[in-house]
Each structure stands twice: as structure tokens, then as C-alpha cells.
Amino acid sequence: MAGSAYEMNEALLINPNNFEEQADTLKMAFHMPEQEQVSRNTFLQNRLERYNVEVWANEFMNALNEKRDVGKAFISEKMSKEILNNIGDSYNKAQKRLLFLDYDGTLVGFHKDPQKASPDEELYELLSQLQHQENTTLFLISGRDKQTFGKWFLPKKYNMIVEHGVWISKDGEEFKMLEQVKGDWMNKIRPVLESFVDRTPGSFIEEKNYSLAWHYRNTDPDFGEKRATELNTVLRSLIGNDDISVLNGNKVMEVKSSNVNKGRAAVRIMAEDDFDFVFAIGDDWTDEFMFQELPESAVTVKVGLKKTHAKYHVENTKRVRELLKRFTQA
Ligand SMILES: [Mg+2]
Structure with a gap:
């Protein structure tokens, strides 16, 4: 028009x-x-x-x-003092612990420019304490690209799974591929996203190795939501038989290969050892794969008040850090 x-x-x-x-x-x-x-x-x-x-x-x-x-719509229970104490107790008793922590919206709040949502000193301190705890395996698990996470966390030698499960890095080693994925669909989807960027001031595309993300946090909120719904419809009609899926995150819509998700990655890691305490925490739709695919015994926590498959929920990133601090006291 x-x-x-x-x-x-x-x-x-x-x-x-x-x-x-x-x-x-x-x-x-x-x-x-x-x-x-x-x-x-x-x-x-x-x-x-x-x-x-x-x-x-x-x-x-x-x-x-x-x-x-x-x-x-809630089925998850709010993390009360009592629940926190119980979880703290099982954490203390556990012989082998495994923690999956989402980053954006979980460990740190959102920022208009995703590159600026970098970790603060308090967070490094907290993660390092967990990392050095005996019998504890910590994984940061994120949809972010490996360059950014490599820059922030590789020197700290934190274990990381990035791009929803495409890449893995352990003990400060270079990233290896966890999942073989194809990226030939990207040339088809990119122009569509570009046309939405042109028509939605403030939105932009983030290109990762095996996914494309359309960010709309900086757009007019109502307008951005409308455009996101529109884009969702367009994408779903386009992807058809391709092995790709559309993920609706927090003010971001991501298109990526279907055989990659955080749940699949988490289950793979879990199978590597006899963990008797498995914990996963995250704030958006992409974390639901973990909440669904980890066994019933896992402690799963959603950040924020949205419908979820997690067992418990906490209100915000501040509560997340309090919860993790509790773990460091084991
Ligand atoms: Mg998140």
C-alpha cells in the first residue's frame, strides 16, 4: 500500500x-x-x-x-519458603547435581540491545561458586549465539549449550556441535523477515548459525504484537514440510531447525551420568522443552507468570538469584 x-x-x-x-x-x-x-x-x-x-x-x-x-491457567506452584527449603535439602543431600540455567530473562533482565545484557560481577560470582561446588555440573543453556556466550563465559570455563542445543562447550573448551543441522531453509525465510523489518520500525534480525530471529522489543508495543502475529501466520504457511519450527520467545520470534531444542539437549547431557538432582530454570517458551522432557523427578522452575509445564514458578530474576544463592550454601 x-x-x-x-x-x-x-x-x-x-x-x-x-x-x-x-x-x-x-x-x-x-x-x-x-x-x-x-x-x-x-x-x-x-x-x-x-x-x-x-x-x-x-x-x-x-x-x-x-x-x-x-x-x-497456572499449574505450577509458587516457590514458597517451604518449597525452597525442601529443594535446598534435596540439593544438599544429592550425590551428583546437574543444573540447567537459561540466561536472558532468567539470570539477567532484558535489555533493548541484547548485546548489552551482559553478565554483572554479582552473577559471575554466583555462577563461579556453583561451578566450583563439588559434585555439581552447571550448564548455561541459551538460544544465544556462541560468539557472544564465548566472549562472556568461555574464560570462566562455564559449561554452555547455545543456539538452543546446536553447540556445546565444556570446561572452557571450544564449542563443538551437539546436533547436526541443515541451514538451507534460511535463504527462503530471510527475505520474509527482512520485509517485516522494513515495515516495523525498531525491529531487527539476528542471524545465528542455524537460526534466524526477528526481535521486536524496541517497536511500538501494540504494533509489534500485531506484526508478530502476522509474521507467525506467514511463517507457518511457508515452512510446510521443511524440518524447521517457529518459536515465540519474549519479544522475539525465532525460526530454527526442528530437531534442535533445549529439551533434547538437556536430556542428552543428563544421560551422560547418574545425576540424582536435576534442576532447570527458564523464562520463555523455548524452556518449556526442558520442563517437558526432563524426568518427573527433575526440579523445574519457570520465571514469570505464564502458563508452563514447570513444577514451580518464581516472579523475577531477583528471585532466581536468591534461589541460586541458596544452592551455593550447600
Ligand atoms: Mg530466557
Whole structure:
């Protein structure tokens, strides 16, 4: 829809707080041929007709009801003091412990620029304590690329699984491939994501070795969500028989090979030894694979208040760190 009111709306979305930018866009609009002005105005008028006060009120009430129902969807239990104590006890008693810790949204909060969500000193301290604990195997498990994690954690010799399970590094060794994956689908999907970047100011593509991610944290929130839903539909119709899947993360939509996920990776590691305490914690949809695939005896924890297969949930990253501190006291 070149030159339409739709496009003008989008132009205004570039930065709602930048009045100069908006004024420029409006100036452009005033110098527009009359026919164009009429067509743009008609579009807006039609929208106003459709989206009247009744429709708006209905949508508002529906959204309110949905929020209320979110509470009912829980099957996980909030991590109470008592539960924490019990878990702490089994941790202390265990002979061989295995910990899977997601990074973004779990150990650290989100940042507008993912590269800036780097680990702080307190986190390094905490992880190193766990890493050096006897009979404890620690794994950072993330969808991130190996370059970033290599830079942050390789010098610390933490065990890592990155890109959802494609690469693994143990004891500070270089990354090895954990799962053989193909990447030929990427040339088909990349242009689609690019077209969404063009039409969604503030969004961008992150390219990893075997996955493509569309980030929309910096977009106008409502607009970003709408575009994400749209992209989801487009991608699902495209992937068809390819062995790839679409993951909806926190303000990120990721397309990757289906035979790679955190659950599969975690189960593989678990099978390498006789672990009697297995723990997994994470905040988004990609962590659900772990929660589902690890055995019933595993302690699984979701960060945040979303529907989950995890046994327990904690509210935020601050609580995660408190929980892990508890482990360091073993
Ligand atoms: Mg996460």
C-alpha cells in the first residue's frame, strides 16, 4: 500500500516522542496532491467508523477478562519458603547435581540491545561458586549465539549449550556441535523477515548459525504484537514440510531447525551420568522443552507468570538469584 494512510501511520510510529520527526511527516502530508489527501483521509475515516466506541469498549472488556483468566491457567506452584527449603535439602543431600540455567530473562533482565545484557560481577560470582561446588555440573543453556556466550563465559570455563542445543562447550573448551543441522531453509525465510523489518520500525534480525530471529522489543508495543502475529501466520504457511519450527520467545520470534531444542539437549547431557538432582530454570517458551522432557523427578522452575509445564514458578530474576544463592550454601 504505497503512499497510503496506513504507511503514514507507520511513519508516525517511528518515534512517538520525536515531534520534529512527526512534524516533518505531517509537512510532507500537507504538500500532498489533493487526491492523495482524500485517499488517506478516507482510509482514516473508514477506520473510525469501524473502530467506534462500542468496538473499543468491547475489546477493552475482552482484554480485561483475558487478563483475569491468565491466573487460572497456572499449574505450577509458587516457590514458597517451604518449597525452597525442601529443594535446598534435596540439593544438599544429592550425590551428583546437574543444573540447567537459561540466561536472558532468567539470570539477567532484558535489555533493548541484547548485546548489552551482559553478565554483572554479582552473577559471575554466583555462577563461579556453583561451578566450583563439588559434585555439581552447571550448564548455561541459551538460544544465544556462541560468539557472544564465548566472549562472556568461555574464560570462566562455564559449561554452555547455545543456539538452543546446536553447540556445546565444556570446561572452557571450544564449542563443538551437539546436533547436526541443515541451514538451507534460511535463504527462503530471510527475505520474509527482512520485509517485516522494513515495515516495523525498531525491529531487527539476528542471524545465528542455524537460526534466524526477528526481535521486536524496541517497536511500538501494540504494533509489534500485531506484526508478530502476522509474521507467525506467514511463517507457518511457508515452512510446510521443511524440518524447521517457529518459536515465540519474549519479544522475539525465532525460526530454527526442528530437531534442535533445549529439551533434547538437556536430556542428552543428563544421560551422560547418574545425576540424582536435576534442576532447570527458564523464562520463555523455548524452556518449556526442558520442563517437558526432563524426568518427573527433575526440579523445574519457570520465571514469570505464564502458563508452563514447570513444577514451580518464581516472579523475577531477583528471585532466581536468591534461589541460586541458596544452592551455593550447600
Ligand atoms: Mg530466557
